[in-house]
Amino acid sequence: MASVTGLGYVGCTITDYQPWHQLLRTLYGLQRRDDSPAGVHQYRLDEQHHRLALKEGAEDKLAYIGWEVGTREDLRIIAARLSENDVRVESGERDLCAERAVMELIAFEGPDGVRTEVFFGPKLDSMPFCPAHGMSGYKTGDLGLGHVVLVAEDPEETVKWYREMLGFKLSDYIFWDGIEATFLHCNPRHHSVAFVNAMGPFKAGDLNHIMLEAQSLDDIGRGYDTALENKVPLAMTLGRHSNDQTTSFYAVTPSGWWIEYGHGGRLIDDAVWEPKMYSSPKLWGHARQLPS
Numbered sequence: 001m002a003s004v005t006g007l008g009y010v011g012c013t014i015t016d017y018q019p020w021h022q023l024l025r026t027l028y029g030l031q032r033r034d035d036s037p038a039g040v041h042q043y044r045l046d047e048q049h050h051r052l053a054l055k056e057g058a059e060d061k062l063a064y065i066g067w068e069v070g071t072r073e074d075l076r077i078i079a080a081r082l083s084e085n086d087v088r089v090e091s092g093e094r095d096l097c098a099e100r101a102v103m104e105l106i107a108f109e110g111p112d113g114v115r116t117e118v119f120f121g122p123k124l125d126s127m128p129f130c131p132a133h134g135m136s137g138y139k140t141g142d143l144g145l146g147h148v149v150l151v152a153e154d155p156e157e158t159v160k161w162y163r164e165m166l167g168f169k170l171s172d173y174i175f176w177d178g179i180e181a182t183f184l185h186c187n188p189r190h191h192s193v194a195f196v197n198a199m200g201p202f203k204a205g206d207l208n209h210i211m212l213e214a215q216s217l218d219d220i221g222r223g224y225d226t227a228l229e230n231k232v233p234l235a236m237t238l239g240r241h242s243n244d245q246t247t248s249f250y251a252v253t254p255s256g257w258w259i260e261y262g263h264g265g266r267l268i269d270d271a272v273w274e275p276k277m278y279s280s281p282k283l284w285g286h287a288r289q290l291p292s
Ligand SMILES: [Fe+2]
Pocket: 147, 149, 209, 211, 260
């Protein structure tokens, strides 16, 4: 089955750019491009032209998520599959492909109104990623850009849609304290996307968090020190997840959603993997710092 191969990029509309820039630079060492289109701030964290794009606007909102495919043929097959299932698919015009820095893309509305793009051929930068401060870089490549966790009105239906339309596979579930989280993968990374029910300030269609995976546990520890020193608001303290075994902490962004900064996520071998259900998201730590 033609499927997406990884999380490519994430775009958000934001109302207050300077604190965002401060956070991305100081905590995560991301590299801002100096050749982005007017009003858009693009950030690198590996060889890809950019992975995050922030557009200044009237509200703080997830704008789009881009999923990569390995071949042009897979892009055609996925577009046809969506059309057959009454999803209106647009082909990205030249200007849009230039802004996203990809060869070709299709765009459509996924569950809960999430603008979803599937692209072929990301533009790579011949200059190496130059982090804003000393760190070991990010684990991307064949594993794609970390993961996103999205809030779904009907997580079960949404999971079915992502599996049938985009070719995701089930990783596992964590059900705890009234939260139902389902984790899906499209490459060996334990999950590239997960869906949770609405909770606290998060409603259907919202981005709950994006996860960036550093190459070294020391990057996470140093990032944690920096967060504490700079009094960056935390959603969860340092801890380790039960299912993907990532060691991470969660910072609250100026837009309200979170960034998980982690290391050591387990990989999935589909030949032997068996999905299971966990009743706690943590092995230790990850104490919630916000009212739920
Ligand atoms: Fe996560």
